Amino acid sequence: MKETLSYYDYQAYRGRPKIVWPNGARLAFWVAPNIEFYELNPPANPKRQPWPHPYPAVPGYSIRDYGNRVGHMRQMRLLDKYGIRGSISLSAALCQHHPEIIELCRERDWEFFSHGIYNTRYTYGMSEEEERAMILDSMETIEQAVGTKPLGYLAPALSHSEVTLDLFAELGGLYTCDLFHDDQPTPLRVRSGRQFVSVPYSLEMNDTIAYVVNKVEPRHYGQMLKDCFDRLYQEGAESGTVMCIPTHNYQVSCPHRMRAFEEALEYITGHSDVWVTTGREIARYYADQYWMDPCSNSAAAASTEITHDR
Template sequence: MSSATREDTGYYDYWPYEGRPRIVWPNGARLAFWVAPNIEFYELDPPANPQRAPWPQPYPAVAGYSIRDYGNRVGHMRQMALLDKYGIRGSISLSAALCEHHPEIIAMCRERDWEFFSHGIYNTRYTYGMSEAEERAMILDSIETIERHTGRRPAGYLAPALSHSPVTLDLFAELGGIYSCDLFHDDQPTPLRVRGGQRMISLPYSLEMNDTIAYVVNKIAPRQYGRNIRDCFDRLYAEGERSGTVMCVPTHNYQVSCPHRLKAFEESLDYITSHPDVWVATGREIAEYYLEHYHDAALADIARIQKGGAHGARR
């Protein structure tokens, strides 16, 4: 795709929610639920990037660095115990550098058969300003590092600190990836158009349910965050009776796992997992199931919509 004068991302077509081929998740589930713990590594003094400063305060950014260190030292253990309690296997958005900085965390996640997908190498090194060759090398390094330390090549990608280039998803698809978390345009998986023609999908990964957005950007209280999660679930669960939906709660071990915030998150997990017809899965499991059972029908329906110029109402 050319980076000049674009009207949209170019990765997907308009495809109205109403009238799509029906999705039914395994065992008749109406909603696929996954939790994506972001387990990241932040450098205290990373290489400068002219397009984005890693810290809002001058070096040394001790406060910002240390709360993130708290997440890996304390918060991760707290969140892992909670997910264990509710039978949820995390799908880790992983800064690949963590494999070498904190291999003990990787080992604990492997013991639980958690999924690992790529979130770049460091969350303080951005895609902005990279050449295509440099970005490809960074993505490949993250993929190979995760595979070397976990025994499995990652299937998904979330750009480090949500930093993208016009070819980010193309590169990940060319390196064998099957799903992206970088697009926030739908509540169901959707096929993506990448330059190499690989089969790749966008998997719903919610910014609105992301604990960092909730606490840092929207500045809401823990109780309200828990209520938002339950309200989101109620709507997607109701709509999932007609066609299966996906709900993701992205977390950060230095946010949701703080002592005063964990209770609201636990109450939300208890509420969601108490419902029937919920498929508690990993990102890879949802992506693979969709690719096997619904991807081709989705492409055919999108082609029909585009050919007819239809603009159906959203439900």
């Protein structure tokens, strides 16, 4: 039987080492715009069909094109207004198809991390060598376009294999957004033994999950964001938490949805003790300040602990 590596161990809130963010902030807040490229007629994958109806899938493709034509500009202006640098979950093909978007974000010192090459090409069915080549291609394409190697990864369309995290770590990555198991960063155990971190990325606050899957109305989504923040800000007084809003420029940036999103951003950034940052900066700070080898028992021996009462 093939031995399977466990990426992390169970560790409840109670008894964890205390996290203090820069300048004593309670909460690290980041926004992760998914800037993606979809193909109108992608190669077939037997595990998943990208479009719900036969080619040409004009409705699905064109709303995503709307996002890159209109929605991105709208969201970018809004993030500028509140001093938020986006952490882009980037389909690397966008570097070729829409270099003007890349340049606008690079000028603003936004972070770019890998979301594969196309969001219509999945990890399902790939060999390890094929997946490694895809991840490396996406990383090299982004680095060539922006001058900085991406340190984070979110699998295209959340499609994974048993070795996705191992491969990204081996290629020089620092963090993943593909695990949705915590509200604080987690040290991960990868086969190379490299330092590797899970940075919280919330599916519950993801605008596509809210609008498409859960059928939430815009005002309700805005209130959800505020409620999520309130809880994490409260708990962050005891040990630092992370809040991420993953967005899509063809979802949250539609005209009838923007006001609720803006009100949530105004509310969150209006609080003191909030570190408005990027995924890369969260991962690097945690790795530098709080890293504990997940293969050791150092976590159990930590002297400064939190004792959340429930």
